[in-house]
Amino acid sequence: MSYFTLSLTLIFVLIPLVLSKTFNLGLERDTLVATIRSIIQLLAVGYVLKFVFESDSLIYIFLMVTLMIVAATHNAQKKGAAIRGIVAKVAATLVFVEVLTQSILIGFNITPPTAQYIIPISGMVIGNSMVLSILFLNRFTAEVETHQDQTELILSLGGTPKQAIHRQLIQSIKASMIPTIESQKTVGLVQLPGMMSGQIIAGADPIQAVQFQLLIMFLLLTTAAVTSILLGFLSYPTLFNKRMQLMKS
Amino acid sequence: MSIQYKPAVHFNHVNYSAGDTHILKEITGSFPEGKIITLVGPSGAGKTTLLKLCNGLLSPDTGEIYVKDKPIDNIEPVELRRLVGMALQSAPMISGTVYDNLNLPLELQGKKLPEQDALAWLHDVGLEEQLISRNVKDLSGGQRQKVSIARTLVNKPEVLLLDEITSSLDRTSLKEIEELIVKINRKYGTTIIWITHNLQQAMEIGDYTWVMMAGEVIETGESELLVNPANDKVKRFVRGEAG
Numbered sequence: 001m002s003y004f005t006l007s008l009t010l011i012f013v014l015i016p017l018v019l020s021k022t023f024n025l026g027l028e029r030d031t032l033v034a035t036i037r038s039i040i041q042l043l044a045v046g047y048v049l050k051f052v053f054e055s056d057s058l059i060y061i062f063l064m065v066t067l068m069i070v071a072a073t074h075n076a077q078k079k080g081a082a083i084r085g086i087v088a089k090v091a092a093t094l095v096f097v098e099v100l101t102q103s104i105l106i107g108f109n110i111t112p113p114t115a116q117y118i119i120p121i122s123g124m125v126i127g128n129s130m131v132l133s134i135l136f137l138n139r140f141t142a143e144v145e146t147h148q149d150q151t152e153l154i155l156s157l158g159g160t161p162k163q164a165i166h167r168q169l170i171q172s173i174k175a176s177m178i179p180t181i182e183s184q185k186t187v188g189l190v191q192l193p194g195m196m197s198g199q200i201i202a203g204a205d206p207i208q209a210v211q212f213q214l215l216i217m218f219l220l221l222t223t224a225a226v227t228s229i230l231l232g233f234l235s236y237p238t239l240f241n242k243r244m245q246l247m248k249s
Numbered sequence: 250m251s252i253q254y255k256p257a258v259h260f261n262h263v264n265y266s267a268g269d270t271h272i273l274k275e276i277t278g279s280f281p282e283g284k285i286i287t288l289v290g291p292s293g294a295g296k297t298t299l300l301k302l303c304n305g306l307l308s309p310d311t312g313e314i315y316v317k318d319k320p321i322d323n324i325e326p327v328e329l330r331r332l333v334g335m336a337l338q339s340a341p342m343i344s345g346t347v348y349d350n351l352n353l354p355l356e357l358q359g360k361k362l363p364e365q366d367a368l369a370w371l372h373d374v375g376l377e378e379q380l381i382s383r384n385v386k387d388l389s390g391g392q393r394q395k396v397s398i399a400r401t402l403v404n405k406p407e408v409l410l411l412d413e414i415t416s417s418l419d420r421t422s423l424k425e426i427e428e429l430i431v432k433i434n435r436k437y438g439t440t441i442i443w444i445t446h447n448l449q450q451a452m453e454i455g456d457y458t459w460v461m462m463a464g465e466v467i468e469t470g471e472s473e474l475l476v477n478p479a480n481d482k483v484k485r486f487v488r489g490e491a492g
Contacts, residue, residue, distance in 0.1 A: 149341040156306060158331040158404060159357040167343075243308055244326040248267065 010035075053115045061115050065122045069094045072130035080137035084238040090133050093231045097129045097223050098122055110215065121219070124195070128180070128220050132227040135176035140232065143168035144239060151246055161240040169236055173228040180224040184217055193217075254281035256315070257408050257440035258303050258333070263312030265298055272298050274464045276312070280408075280457075285434050285441045287455035287472060289448060291486065294461040296444045297338075300410045303442065304333040317407070334406030338413045340397035342385040347371070347396055350385060354403040362403060370399040373436075374429055391422025398429065402437075409433065411443040415450070423447075427454055448475055448487060460486065 013035045020027040052060040073091045080086040102118065104110070111117040144151070147168055154164035187193060195216060199209035241247055256279035265273040273295045280286045280303075288296045301307040302314060305326050314321040316333060324332070331354075342350050351370055352362040368378050374395040380388075388396065394414050401409060411430070415423045431454060434441050445451050451458050455472040460483045468480045478484050 149337065149339055150343070152306060153337060153341045153343075154353075154357065156304060156330055156335040156337065157354045157357060157401070158327045160327065163357055243305060243322075245306060245308065 049115075049119065052119065056115050061118050064115075064119055065098060065126075068123060068126045069098065072126050072133075076130045076133040076137065079134045080141065080235065082141055083137070083235050086137075086235070089231060089234040092234065093133060093227055094126055094129050096230060097226050098125055100226060101125050101219055101222060105219075121216070124216055125219060125223050128223050129227045132176050132180070132224050133231055135179070136172055136228045136231055137235075139175045140168065140172040140235065143172050148246070155244060155246065161237065161244055161246075164246070165236045165239065169232050173232050176228040177224045180220055184221070187213075187217065254284065255318075256280060257282040257317065258442070259315040259318075260299075260302075261313040261315070263302065263309045263314060265295075265302065265307065265309050272464050273302075273309070276466055278459065278466055278469055280440060280442055282440050283434070283438045284456040285430065285443060285454055286457045286459065287451035288442065288444045288459050288461060289446070289451050289475070289486075290461035290467075293463075295464040296461055297412055299461070300335065300412055300442065300444060303408065303410055304335050305329045306335070331404040332406060333408040333410060334401040334404050335410040336394070336397045336401045336412065336414055338416065340390075340393040340414070342388075342393065342396070344385070346382050346384055347376075347388070348381050350396055350400050351381075351403060353400060370403060373402070373432075374399040375425055389422070391418050391425060394418065394422070394426055395429065398426075398433075402433065405437075406439065408440045408442065411441065413444050413446065416446060423450075430454060451475060462486065 013031065016031050017028055019025070020031060048064070052064060069091065072094055073087060076090045076094075077087045080090070083089070102122070105117075105121065106113045111121065144165070150167065151164045155161070183191075193213050193216070196209045196213035199212065200206055239247060258280045260276045260278055263273060263276040264271070276299065288299065290296055298307060302309055303316070305321060305324075308322075316324060316329065321329065343353060348362075348364070348367050351367045355362045364381070367381055371378055371380060376392060376395050376399070380392065380396075385393065385396065398409075398411075398414070415426050418426065427450060430441060430443065433439050443451075443455065452472045452475050457470065458472040458474060459466050460468045460475075460478070460480075462482060468474060468478055468483045474483075475487055478487055
């Protein structure tokens with residue numbers, strides 16, 4: 001695609017701007033800011049990726065993945081402000097998920113250990129893990145608050161914190177995993193995944209694009225399960241003190 | 250109150266705050282073993298907080314609490330909560346049947362309540378045996394409270410804490426629960442500490458009464474104290490002029 005052709009795609013920015021102005025939606029400024037930010041951020045990432053791919057240095061790969069984890073942790077931890085030490089717990093979860101998935105991919109020789117594979121796949125894994133963390137933390141804090149009487153009931157009958165919070169924990173883990181599972185049920189029927197569509201547009205063989213997409217989808221299933229379960233089991237003990245009392249947030 | 254009985258629970262200069270709110274102030278006193286003690290006072294007096302301190306759902310900021318003469322901090326939380334059982338005001342149930350709820354205290358210990366024992370507990374609290382397999386969603390308010398009490402009794406507590414368990418019941422259920430409380434006390438010798446807003450109930454059922462206001466124990470004594478209180482604030486409360 002030439003830069004002239006790319007500039008024509010700004011028509012798709014012009015349409016919402018005109019609609020916003022016509023219907024007094026007041027979204028012109030936000031739309032412009034979003035457009036400019038996406039152009040700058042993506043171009044910057046493009047040049048950084050070009051540099052990293054060409055250098056193929058492990059240090060740059062490590063730095064890129066670290067940056068992704070730091071940004072994702074910063075974003076996700078806001079939803080779990082009530083949980084003590086949430087930054088460390090989210091960061092530990094993301095690091096674990098990244099190490100686990102890359103170890104399997106590289107260890108079993110599924111993908112080569114090059115920047116071209118590690119960085120995009122890490123981006124998808126860490127991004128998905130971040131969304132999962134946000135979904136989990138949102139639901140878990142709400143569950144704990146709503147079902148405080150159930151928690152107190154179990155504690156007052158001599159149950160442990162783990163027993164007292166078990167139902168809320170399971171509900172939150174399930175709730176955060178369901179969107180990933182559900183979206184995979186309709187994939188190919190309702191929507192074509194972005195990565196696969198991108199490969200096909202770029203001229204790749206559709207079957208090869210599907211194979212990579214399947215790899216990513218299965219990877220995201222593991223990411224979903226490991227993220228919510230690990231974050232859940234790291235988070236719940238901080239809701240209680242040594243005397244097995246539910247601490248007020 | 251001059252107590253000639255061994256204390257089941259003893260408070261010594263206990264203070265408790267939540268944030269900036271001083272909920273309990275310098276609470277000192279004993280709940281005599283094997284007796285029914287009613288806690289009365291206006292809403293926000295700190296009665297529920299006091300109950301939660303008795304079974305370690307909360308810990309005091311300062312002061313000491315003794316259960317059966319042992320400092321409460323020296324008793325493992327799980328052991329303490331089985332020794333000092335609590336029936337909560339809302340009678341929360343786990344989803345499932347009446348049996349599932351009666352089995353809960355043992356399930357938490359990795360054990361199973363034999364069905365015969367579950368039926369015996371139902372009988373004990375005056376519920377029909379066929380309720381054993383009923384879904385708890387289909388129980389009346391009175392039945393839920395009885396199941397809640399039976400469930401607490403499965404742990405065979407020596408002290409039973411009751412938090413306004415009759416506040417939302419009709420007259421018939423209320424009378425049944427009152428009789429049940431007396432029966433538990435007489436049959437098992439269980440010490441019962443009971444929060445109630447019903448002063449008539451406090452006088453009729455309680456052996457002793459604590460009157461609490463704004464986080465302080467204002468007057469204690471045999472429950473007849475409510476007929477003719479010594480303290481002016483309590484007099485106004487009994488006449489319905491406070492709280």
